[in-house]
Amino acid sequence: MSTQYTNELNSAVLAELARSPFTSAQLAEMNDEARVTVAEQEAYNRQHPVNAIYRIAVGGSFTLRGGVVREPNRTGKIQISAGQRSGIALEGGWVDYPDGSAARIVTSAGKTWTIHDRGVALVGSTQANGDVITSTRMNVPITEDFPASREG
Template sequence: MSQQFTNDQTPEMLAGMDKSPFTPEQLAEVNGEARALIEKQEAFCRAHLVKAIHRIAVAGCLTLRGGTGDEFNPNPEVGYKIRQENGHWVSVLTVGCTVTYPDGSSARIVSSAGSKHTCGGREIALVGSLLSNGDRIISTPQSAGMLIVRDGVPMGDDVLSAGHE
């Protein structure tokens, strides 16, 4: 089984998310307009600290009751994919995608990142998304794709709200 990632985070991880990827030397070499944009973004990050994350659910995600998110298109050239640390490509799951359980039963994803976050017109599933049988996605086999929740920045009223099918 591949490594799984949750929405849990440490204070160090959260603080590292706002660390500039640029050294002072690199910033000195950037043109004025680009440097102003970078400084504006850095000021925004200082004013609105990261308070939580929501990882994107992909094929191979796990649920509280032992279900696994289904890979609906294994072709890495088709659909929206995320590359795992092991080099394999997996599909981004959306509302309506299925999860299969060891007994052969299945359920559909019914809550998501909301209408502001879509792939191909379908709302993206997250760790924390609900399923049609009341189960919940608890982990995902990818670590890079996530929505970031910041202090004072609204996420949207429909994030992780059920009612889609």
């Protein structure tokens, strides 16, 4: 079974998000302008702490009712762990259930994050049968207009 991640914002997640992406050596190699930009961004992040995350759903994500997001075959792939890649689930994609039934994903990140004009599915996205994606194999936070459903 693959490791799954939820949208829980716990101390470990907050510590990971607060960690600088740059080492001391990398900062030392930067020019003054770049170091100022990094310092400004770090100050901004301290003034605007993370208060929610919405992870990207990928093939193999789980739902509340025991469904598994079908591996997308026409979307971009993202690295989910060392050497492993998975397709990004999209609005309109499918969730398969142990009883043989399937349901379409009907909510997504909205227009902010799309692939081929379809919103990227997130942990928290719902299916046409009312089920909800509860965890993902992907450990990445994203956008604020969730959940958005496609109109028209």
